[in-house]
Structure formats: C-alpha cells, structure tokens
Amino acid sequence: MATSEFVRAVELIGSASSLTLACHLLPDGDALGSMLALHHLCRAHGVDSVASWSEPFEVAPHYTFLPGLDLTTKPADFPREPPLMVTFDCGSLERLGDLAAPARWAREHGELVVLDHHASNDLYGSVNVVDTTAAATAVVVRDIARALDWPLDRDTALCLYAGLVTDTGRFQYANTTPAVFALAEELSRFDLPLADITRQLFEQHRFDYVQMVGACLARAELDRELRFVATWVTNFDLDGFGVEVEETEGLIDLIRRTAEADIACVCKETPEGIRVSLRSVSDIDVGSIAARFGGGGHQYAAGFVAPYPVTDVIGDLKAAVRDARHAGELHDEASAAEAPRAE
Ligand SMILES: [Mn+2]
The missing domain is CATH 3.90.1640.10 (inorganic pyrophosphatase (n-terminal core))
Incomplete structure (x- = not known):
C-alpha cells in the first residue's frame, strides 16, 4: 500500500x-x-x-x-x-x-x-x-x-x-x-x-466468567424470521458474578454460533450506555447497521453505544435488520428481473 x-x-x-x-x-x-x-x-x-x-x-x-x-x-x-x-x-x-x-x-x-x-x-x-x-x-x-x-x-x-x-x-x-x-x-x-x-x-476464562456466560446464553432471544439472535449483560450480572465488562469480549463469538441466525448481537450495560456488538455471517452489512446508530465497524463485525435501555436497543436493531433484509430482497428481485431467462 x-x-x-x-x-x-x-x-x-x-x-x-x-x-x-x-x-x-x-x-x-x-x-x-x-x-x-x-x-x-x-x-x-x-x-x-x-x-x-x-x-x-x-x-x-x-x-x-x-x-x-x-x-x-x-x-x-x-x-x-x-x-x-x-x-x-x-x-x-x-x-x-x-x-x-x-x-x-x-x-x-x-x-x-x-x-x-x-x-x-x-x-x-x-x-x-x-x-x-x-x-x-x-x-x-x-x-x-x-x-x-x-x-x-x-x-x-x-x-x-x-x-x-x-x-x-x-x-x-x-x-x-x-x-x-x-x-x-x-x-x-x-x-x-x-x-x-x-x-x-480465546480459550481461558475465570470460572466466574464461565458461569456468567451460562446465564447470558440461557436468556438469549432468537428471532427465527429475522435470523437474529441477541443476548445482554447487565450490571447485575457483572456484580453478581464478579466479572469486569472487559472480560466479556468473547461472548459474541459464542452467541454467533447459533445456526438459526446469521446476525448476532450482545448488549452490555456500561457507564457510557449500552455497548452493542454485532456480527454477521451473511451478506447483511452490520457495519452500515451500526452506522445508523452512530457506530461503525466492518461488514461482518461492528458496534455502537446507545443511551437507552436494552429492550429498546434490541427492538430498534430488529427494525434495522428488517430494513436491511428488505433492501437485500428488493435488490435480489431487481437482479433476477434483469437476468436473462433460460426458457
Ligand atoms: Mn482492528
């Protein structure tokens, strides 16, 4: 370069x-x-x-x-x-x-x-x-x-x-x-x-963290239609298990294993707001979704900070994912219409 x-x-x-x-x-x-x-x-x-x-x-x-x-x-x-x-x-x-x-x-x-x-x-x-x-x-x-x-x-x-x-x-x-x-x-x-x-x-974590991950995975929510999976870490989790928010970086890599989803999300309560991590394993660009919320990143990994409660963040994110999927479908239909027909 x-x-x-x-x-x-x-x-x-x-x-x-x-x-x-x-x-x-x-x-x-x-x-x-x-x-x-x-x-x-x-x-x-x-x-x-x-x-x-x-x-x-x-x-x-x-x-x-x-x-x-x-x-x-x-x-x-x-x-x-x-x-x-x-x-x-x-x-x-x-x-x-x-x-x-x-x-x-x-x-x-x-x-x-x-x-x-x-x-x-x-x-x-x-x-x-x-x-x-x-x-x-x-x-x-x-x-x-x-x-x-x-x-x-x-x-x-x-x-x-x-x-x-x-x-x-x-x-x-x-x-x-x-x-x-x-x-x-x-x-x-x-x-x-x-x-x-x-x-x-990637592999080594304190037992307290492993147990906290168990609680976070158990509460994860899957939207099968949107192929979107999300979970969250609260201050109550962090205090209760004695875990620092910095330790939770790998949680997104566990939740993104969900086969029924291609977009994964982890929300974390921090002093500056809800810190949101996004991962994509499809052609949905989470970087541009994060940008809508004032954040940034790449097509496959992105994040942002939201100054409002977790449930609202997840609701707004689902709407953004729905828009992104809809835009993708319109694009696919347009491409299909342009493509020469075999018959
Ligand atoms: Mn980097």
Missing part, C-alpha cells in the same frame, strides 16, 4: 525523534497489539515513544500477556501538546476518549497520523493511512515497518500476531486471506508460542 498518505506517514515516523502513540478506548487485541508493536520498534530504533489509551486504563485479562504493557503511560501523563501523534485501530476522535484532546492539538499544530483498517474511519488525522483491505491494523504497522526498513524482533512479532489473530477470529473470519496467512507465517518464525497465545486470547 504505497499511497501518498502512506509515504507521508513513513516519512514522519522515520524522521521523528519522539512519538506519541494511542489506540482506541477499551482496546482489543488489534488496538493494543498494533500500538505496542510500533512502541517496541521505536524503542529499538532510538525513537522516544509514549503509548497510552483512555481511562479506564486497564486491559482485559486475556491481553495481560502482551509484552510492553509495562512500558505504557497513564492517560493523565500523556503529552497535552504532542507534535507528532499516531493512532491505531481507531475510527474517530471520539473513540480516543481522554486522548482526543491531544490528538486534536497534534492535528492543528503538528501532525496526527491515523493507522487503521476500518471502512467507517472518518479520516480525522492530518495523515490518514486507512487500508480497508487489511485484515487488522497490525497489517498496516507491518507495512510501515517494512517501508522504514525496521526489522521485527520477537516482542514486536508477538504483538502483531496478537492483532492479526484477534481481528481474523483466529483465521476464521471472511477477512482471512492468503496475505493474512503469509504474515502469520512470517511472524510465527519468531518462535512464538502459538498455542499459548490462542489459549490466552
């Missing part, structure tokens, strides 16, 4: 003596992995770097093994006026939370380099490297490192691999291309503990 924006990003990062790095709030494996990877590379090449994300400045238990978390900086200590800031896996300024203000400063007075792969990215940087063909932001960081001629080390490779394996759902989602396997092969050569990484990221 050698667009002029990419070339500019490489120039800026390659000539910097210091860099500030930030990923989206409530970071996932790709946000953390891609940011920490560049953090490691900067340190290896004599570039002072600071890496952070918004409060709550915590990571889910399944990410605590990532090397470099001990080298991150609390958002309160993040530079207020960074001359050069790079953001990772973040589609909008708002998703930077507490770090939106320094990003705004960087954009107006310095440079704000946005590295991302979300089609919904609103291009809020002064330099926007948004590669929608990349399976993960980790892929974009690998491209940047290659252009800089910065060789990878084992910690960097591990962080990039975590991003890649997270965003491809361990090489299961539709974004799993030959290029993804090629990068995974390259990274795995750093003697990465692949089985351990997979278990840490």
Whole structure:
C-alpha cells in the first residue's frame, strides 16, 4: 500500500525523534497489539515513544500477556501538546476518549497520523493511512515497518500476531486471506508460542466468567424470521458474578454460533450506555447497521453505544435488520428481473 498518505506517514515516523502513540478506548487485541508493536520498534530504533489509551486504563485479562504493557503511560501523563501523534485501530476522535484532546492539538499544530483498517474511519488525522483491505491494523504497522526498513524482533512479532489473530477470529473470519496467512507465517518464525497465545486470547476464562456466560446464553432471544439472535449483560450480572465488562469480549463469538441466525448481537450495560456488538455471517452489512446508530465497524463485525435501555436497543436493531433484509430482497428481485431467462 504505497499511497501518498502512506509515504507521508513513513516519512514522519522515520524522521521523528519522539512519538506519541494511542489506540482506541477499551482496546482489543488489534488496538493494543498494533500500538505496542510500533512502541517496541521505536524503542529499538532510538525513537522516544509514549503509548497510552483512555481511562479506564486497564486491559482485559486475556491481553495481560502482551509484552510492553509495562512500558505504557497513564492517560493523565500523556503529552497535552504532542507534535507528532499516531493512532491505531481507531475510527474517530471520539473513540480516543481522554486522548482526543491531544490528538486534536497534534492535528492543528503538528501532525496526527491515523493507522487503521476500518471502512467507517472518518479520516480525522492530518495523515490518514486507512487500508480497508487489511485484515487488522497490525497489517498496516507491518507495512510501515517494512517501508522504514525496521526489522521485527520477537516482542514486536508477538504483538502483531496478537492483532492479526484477534481481528481474523483466529483465521476464521471472511477477512482471512492468503496475505493474512503469509504474515502469520512470517511472524510465527519468531518462535512464538502459538498455542499459548490462542489459549490466552480465546480459550481461558475465570470460572466466574464461565458461569456468567451460562446465564447470558440461557436468556438469549432468537428471532427465527429475522435470523437474529441477541443476548445482554447487565450490571447485575457483572456484580453478581464478579466479572469486569472487559472480560466479556468473547461472548459474541459464542452467541454467533447459533445456526438459526446469521446476525448476532450482545448488549452490555456500561457507564457510557449500552455497548452493542454485532456480527454477521451473511451478506447483511452490520457495519452500515451500526452506522445508523452512530457506530461503525466492518461488514461482518461492528458496534455502537446507545443511551437507552436494552429492550429498546434490541427492538430498534430488529427494525434495522428488517430494513436491511428488505433492501437485500428488493435488490435480489431487481437482479433476477434483469437476468436473462433460460426458457
Ligand atoms: Mn482492528
């Protein structure tokens, strides 16, 4: 990917003596992995770097093994006026939370380099490297490192691999291309503990969490006509089972196993509102559904935050899914009408 924006990003990062790095709030494996990877590379090449994300400045238990978390900086200590800031896996300024203000400063007075792969990215940087063909932001960081001629080390490779394996759902989602396997092969050569990484990221949970999942799956609702399945996590669940909301990231991957549905939804009560995760295993684009609610994402994985009760969110979502299916049917009918008849 050698667009002029990419070339500019490489120039800026390659000539910097210091860099500030930030990923989206409530970071996932790709946000953390891609940011920490560049953090490691900067340190290896004599570039002072600071890496952070918004409060709550915590990571889910399944990410605590990532090397470099001990080298991150609390958002309160993040530079207020960074001359050069790079953001990772973040589609909008708002998703930077507490770090939106320094990003705004960087954009107006310095440079704000946005590295991302979300089609919904609103291009809020002064330099926007948004590669929608990349399976993960980790892929974009690998491209940047290659252009800089910065060789990878084992910690960097591990962080990039975590991003890649997270965003491809361990090489299961539709974004799993030959290029993804090629990068995974390259990274795995750093003697990465692949089985351990997979278990840490996807398999291993506290017993309290496993029991809470049982309760959430038991209450799931299936709309067979809409092929839509949804469940929710309340504050009562979290308190009762002693589970942090960050731990519940994998719940959507359990509910999306439902054969009678091709769109899955998990709603979670959080201080900022109902956080909604959507997954699609059909050609219904949940990214555009999420966009109707002020969120974003991809065709197969998307989300948004709604400031009203779970039952209302699910009701509104069903209406949106119905519209999307109806639009799809109209399109299919139109295509069928245009198609030449065999008889
Ligand atoms: Mn990502």
